[in-house]
Amino acid sequence: MAYRDTHKGLALLYCLLSIFILSAFYSPVSAKTLDPDIILLDRTAKAFAKVVQKARPAVVFIKVEKTIESRGTQGPFNFMEPFDFFNDPFFERFFGPRYHRPQPKRKFKQRGQGSGFIVDKRGYILTNNHVVGDADLIEVKLFDGREFKAKVVGTDPQSDVAVIKIDADDDLPVLPLGDSDKVKVGEWVIAVGNPFGLSETVTVGVVSAKGRNRIGINDYEDFIQTDAAINPGNSGGPLINIRGEAIGMNTAIFSRSGGYMGIGFAIPINMAKAVMKQLIEKGKVVRGWLGVVIQEVDEDLAKSFGLEKPEGVLVAEVSEDSPAKRGGLKQGDIILQLNGQKVKDAGELRNKIALTPPGTRVRLLVLRDGEKKLLVVKIGEKPGETTVAGVRKGILKKLGLSLQDLTPELAEQFGYKEGQGVLVSEVEPGSPAESAGIRAGYLIEEVNRIRVKTVAQCMNALRKSKHRVLLRLTDGQFTRYVVIRLE
Template sequence: MIDKGEKLFLRLLFVFSFCAGIGMSLPRETTLYAANKQTNESDKDALATAQHFEHVFEQLVEQVKPAVVSITSVKVFKHTQQKKKMPEDRFHRPSPGPSPDEESDPFRDFRDFFGDEFFDRFFRPRYPEGEYKIQGLGSGVIVDSEKGYIITNNHVVEDADELKITLGDKREFDGKVVGTDPQTDIAIVKIDGKNLPSAKLGDSDTIRVGQWAIAIGSPFGLTQTVSVGIISATGRANVGVAAYEDMIQTDAAINPGNSGGPLVNIKGEIIGINTAIFTRSGGYQGIGFAIPINMVKIIMKDLVEKGKVTRGWLGVVIQDIDPALAKSFNVTVTEGVLVSDIQENSPAKEAGFERGDIVIEYEGKPIRDVNHLRNTVAQTEVGKKVKVKVLRDGKEKELTVKLGEQPSELFAAAPGAVPTGKDLGMTVQNLTKELAKNLGIEEDSGVIVSEVQPGSPAAMSDIREGDLIKEVNRKKVANVTEFKKALSEGDKEKGVLLLVKRGEFSRYVIIRTKEK
């Protein structure tokens, strides 16, 4: 017997089987219709998104490109022919000795035999006398439509006798240099015109690696060229372009002629000024550098308002802190800047900075390295009081310093430092008044390096004769006796920490001993 529940189950099974059979008997086109419809809708959505994204690029290029200009710099030089007198005896030409140019001249024997005039007439390229013009090409961007201010690179306009500015609408203007700053490779040029386009300045402090970057300029003379990439890195230093570097790295194509043009974000704001490329071929290889626009803003303000750039100044000699130095100073920081010397009558001296302080914060912001601190101080307004946090003997201390103006002739890092220690392959002697006078040293205490053995740890660490050692393992040494005592009391596992003075600057150096 089949109960009611089983009957209900069989009926439902029959209905499901019947419906499934109907579905299987339908044509294949009918069964795929719904799936294809869904796929087509998905494709349309993807295409719409791509078109919208593409439209964003179109809009920002249309917004910025009119403000990007081509800059032609013209240098004029005069060429005159120098007539040389024929020697009286071309076969036995008397001479007091070859000049440096003659020594490197592979044709010297031919000249002596035939004479300079004969040789130059047939072998040396000759140009008519007169004025000649050499043209250079770069880019720039108008950032003030009313006053006609253009930002570009210093190396684009440097030593130019004439500047021709060409806009995207083919208008041409004579450009005038308002001011330049070779230490950042920034220049401001001015043109006089009506209805000038301009681009908006952004905030380079907010950019992040991986964001879009668009470069616009005149590579190889191809005006109004646009290339797209991303922000590859920030805070790049030691590029070798300028004295103050905090570069944005990008893989947007940058080539000769792009210099001075803008690097733009997805909002159409200028975040940098393209200035250099890393290349082995002379062209684009995926690594370009731009000056952050926030640095440019400060330079431009000074050049426009004062005609020169003024920079903040602490008056300290600094070096990067590494794990070895951190261990010697009994700290665990991996970032920061070590103060190795303090200049007399400087803001740092008045504020109470001490040799051995490790700068970890400036105005509440962490300090990464020497380049970071130098740039930050330089961009701070002269006369402003700032708070600097340092580690002194392992403890945090906050100092308030009123920044001075950096002397115009001051731009030098401390020279290479010198190490020493027991069995390091060096000899020291007491600093006498006569020795100090002969070496031009104003110090009255310390020990002088009198000999360095080639290949020794001292030599490998760039110890040189004449270096003055002022401290050993943070202890002042006035003579050889104190020097030896400080060495014997040191921790050989940490090595020997020396404060060495060479020239005007002092620097900390760690020398690893051979003893373990």
């Protein structure tokens, strides 16, 4: 017994001595590992990884193909062939516009790619209109490698939101949708997408700003700005919060080089959800309409209208036979509140009215002649802007034109003066507008000899056209009149 006890005692002593020696060698490493700051960073890194691990399976890679038809024309308003080097505006600035013989039409395949994310187990995918709009072929590749052909459920060019659908046999991974109204500036966000075709790419940043609405990208803007790296191919992918919810859809970047410069824009998920719901349920988007032309209130205007500080938006014009007119709004009113909430700027009010279903009654608090008045207005349906599967109906469809108000940013970008006219944002191939030599980037200054400065004014003048439309156009260098027949 004594021998065994002695043996056990020596064994225990040996073990204790070994632990002491090992701890002497490895104690510095252990101390660093147990540092509270390092533990916190490690937990943060694992938290991001966990969010990404759950979100990535619902993010898809989208490939599109479209047939483009192009041709040349004569005169100073020629438009570029896809590979016509010397028709580029850069060279026209030095050598002047080219006069050449009409070229025969030719077709070529245009391929593109982008991102999207699954929002419903039935196969509905949210993405950008500029990714899938007018595409002849849409292919979707899932995280697990499966590929599907997709069909367009509906698109809305004015908000740049589109919904496509794939038919899959089993349940699909779905990305939860958050509440973008609750997002705070400075919050961590994660962008997931396929930049430059590099699938399943993840970048991390913060919310840099909210409510960006004078960028000049879409008709309806309320962007979330982020410094998470976004590049070509990220379009349509989700911007995710640290709870793994999509709070935005990545759609554009501000860049002088074409690549990431620290400023990216995402459509708030609440706006995207509202558009998506209409596209899925109705196949079209119907927007609310007030019927006013509004402008920002600066310090000088605030003093002129008896305000202590700039707030609300000024009603510069009230359209005849509009909901605003019937509801008692007058030119010179300053709209301070909508349904009890302060109106920050013109863009915010325009977006909120647009997302309000026609027929809804809203309460407007206005300042008129120094006194506050409460008005109740029944929202109408915006005329001439209903979109089905991304095609604008009405006279613009006949002409083959898409128009956009000339914001100060767009005026500077294209070399025009603010208020000079209405910008042509898109020309449909083979349309009367294309045949007349009109191309994207031109400015419409007059319609039927009527001066126009906004899309609303342009639309009012166009609706009065019967058999033909007379347009005065400029491209910044040349000005000319164009007649387009409507028959």
